[in-house]
Amino acid sequence: MSQKQLQLTALAAELAADFAERAGDHDRDNSFPSENIDRLKETGYTALLIPEEYGGMGGDLEDFILCQEQLAQGCGATAIAINMHLFGLGAMVERASGTPQERLFFEAIGRGRQIMGGGISEPETGGDWGLFATKARRDGEFYVLNGRKTFTSLSPVIDLFMVMATLDEGGKEPRSATFLIPRGTPGLELIETWNSLGMRATASHDLSIKDVRVPAIAMSEPRAVGPIDxxxxxxxxxxxxxxxxxxxxxxxxxxxxxxxxxxxxxxxxxxxxxxxxxxxxxxxxxxxxxxxxxxxxxxxxxxxxxxxxxxxxxxxxxxxxxxxxxxxxxxxxxxxxxxxxxxxxxxxxxxxxxxxxxxxxxxxxxxxxxxxxxxxxxxxxxxxxxxxxxxxx
Ligand SMILES: Cc1cc2nc3c(=O)[nH]c(=O)nc-3n(C[C@H](O)[C@H](O)[C@H](O)COP(=O)(O)OP(=O)(O)OC[C@H]3O[C@@H](n4cnc5c(N)ncnc54)[C@H](O)[C@@H]3O)c2cc1C
Missing domain, CATH: 1.20.140.10 (Butyryl-CoA Dehydrogenase, subunit A, domain 3)
Incomplete structure (x- = not known):
């Protein structure tokens, strides 16, 4: 392991030892470990993959894997929940081209310690992460989104919901896009459904999306549904x-x-x-x-x-x-x-x-x-x- 990996995994192991103290209680009570998320924020773990210039730790894919292996040894639920924030960030950083929106976003996650999550799985499409039943229809400078998402891990603490939707474009070949929607946006509602066999402390509740208006600027580049790009x-x-x-x-x-x-x-x-x-x-x-x-x-x-x-x-x-x-x-x-x-x-x-x-x-x-x-x-x-x-x- 590199010097940096030794430092990062030592932090993950220290956090894991702390989280292990409460893992059984949260599992039994089906409660969300907010205090763990606070520690992940304080220590910079939520910004593990954000470049250092934005207040992150500049970790790469291998660092991420090694740290998550450690964290999960203390509390699997906290580890898989924060994974839902981190994996998407890693992919975004990897493909970043330096646009002003990207820079603002990385700043919000890096120095602002914001949490991103949710918004992929649905009751209708399950684990088919391609064509989404959630639809986004263009309305001037906005998109209007309707649908329902399931398994929204980290739901009590998400600042930015990462909602994937199919664009409602009439007869065209289907395309999908990702919308970053701030918590509190009218029409977004969390519905507390989560009560599962395992990974109970993830608060992976449902997210109802009703006529949610999102500026077009908050949408990713649309992609054709189907080809593996x-x-x-x-x-x-x-x-x-x-x-x-x-x-x-x-x-x-x-x-x-x-x-x-x-x-x-x-x-x-x-x-x-x-x-x-x-x-x-x-x-x-x-x-x-x-x-x-x-x-x-x-x-x-x-x-x-x-x-x-x-x-x-x-x-x-x-x-x-x-x-x-x-x-x-x-x-x-x-x-x-x-x-x-x-x-x-x-x-x-x-x-x-x-x-x-x-x-x-x-x-x-x-x-x-x-x-x-x-x-x-x-x-x-x-x-x-x-x-x-x-x-x-
Ligand atoms: C602890 C936990 C946390 C999660 N957190 C998040 C989260 O934060 N955000 C998020 O978006 N999602 C999250 N998920 C959802 C998860 O990543 C999957 O999307 C979800 O578990 C898929 O559910 P499913 O098994 O019902 O899928 P389904 O796709 O409904 O599959 C059900 C069964 O049918 C089979 N099947 C269905 N369609 C096909 C097909 N076309 N071909 C072959 N087989 C098929 C599957 O193999 C499976 O056996 C989480 C899940 C868990 C368990």
Whole structure:
């Protein structure tokens, strides 16, 4: 690790240790850890990826991955929630061209410590991040937006909602765009729906969007729906590697706890703690191997992307970050299952963190691309079949 990475990951580890103290309470109460977000702001973590000239920490994709792995070991929910702010920022910084709007935006996130989030997933389109049911219709210098968004993590603290919508342009080929909408804009309403199996402390509520007027200047460059362009690769790279890191972090925490527990738990009929049993050792070995495989794949692929972004093109280019996320999130579930097996029924007790890891880690495969979509992309890409080919199957 570089000197900078040592500093950044030390900060992430310190924050994780603090957040771990409250993770169980927030999970039990389904409450939002606002105090964690305050600390992330104070320490500059919310501006991790913003260039230093705007008051950020100037972190890159690899720094981001390493930090999120650490943070998730303390509180998976805080880590995945802040990921929804950071991954989009990373992609924006990567593709920035220095426009006055970009500079203002980076300043707001960097020195202003504002939080961005939400606005992609919908009840109608789920994890299909392309054609959105939310529509934006032009009205003079404004767009008028209508729709509903789901899974709006960080909802209590979002300053700028990042709403993706399909442009309502009559008979034209469909295009989508992203709108940055300040909290408090008339017509935006948060509806408190979030009560989930895992990642409970994310406050991923619904966002209702009714006749919301947004200046056209607050809209990103529209994109055709369908083709995998550079922007899609950038967005999915920052998303996939960081999601992989967060769920791997949860699995690492589970494995650490398992090592500690199996080292101290000694049934009366055994001469030594259960870590001396072959079954425990083999489970730990399998878990270690899975984690090493995940980390090698997502860190390695991310480093290749950073070194040569042009080599990641089209569907085969997208398949690479998607494969890293697919492998890591599925491995993370298997690792926590193995840990559960090793610690026995102790893992089910609410007084221990293991059952929270077990529930939290399950959310990983639901983030796009889901297992089914990832397999389709990776399989078709390997076989030279385009996603657009009809009939699909
Ligand atoms: C903890 C957490 C936090 C989140 N935070 C945010 C957030 O802040 N902002 C945000 O926008 N989103 C967020 N999300 C949403 C998330 O990233 C996904 O968009 C969402 O989980 C997808 O939900 P789904 O599984 O119902 O998807 P769906 O797309 O509805 O899929 C349901 C099932 O159908 C299958 N399926 C559906 N369509 C197809 C198809 N065409 N081909 C093949 N299979 C298909 C899928 O594979 C899956 O098995 C969050 C999710 C979680 C779990």
């Amino acid at each position: 550079e922007q899609a690769i950038s967005l999915f790279s920052w998303f996939s590697y960081s999601v992989a890191a967060v769920y791997t972090g949860v699995a690492i925490a589970a494995l650490k706890w398992t090592r500690e527990f199996t080292g101290r738990f000694k049934p009366v009929n055994l001469p030594r703690p259960i870590k001396h049993l072959p079954g425990i050792q083999f489970a730990i070995a399998e878990a270690e191997a899975l984690l090493a495989q995940s980390r090698a794949l997502y860190l390695g692929t991310a480093r290749q992307y950073m070194a040569d972004r042009a080599a990641f093109r089209g569907e085969s280019g997208l398949a690479r970050p998607v494969m890293a996320k697919y492998v890591a999130t599925n491995n993370a579930i298997r690792v926590v299952d193995l840990c559960m097996e090793a610690v026995g029924a102790h893992g089910m007790l609410k007084k221990f963190p293991m059952e929270r890891y077990y529930r939290d880690v399950r959310a990983g495969v639901n983030h796009p691309l889901s297992n089914a979509r990832a397999r389709e992309l990776i399989g078709k890409s390997a076989l030279g079949i385009s996603l657009a080919e009809q009939p699909r199957w």
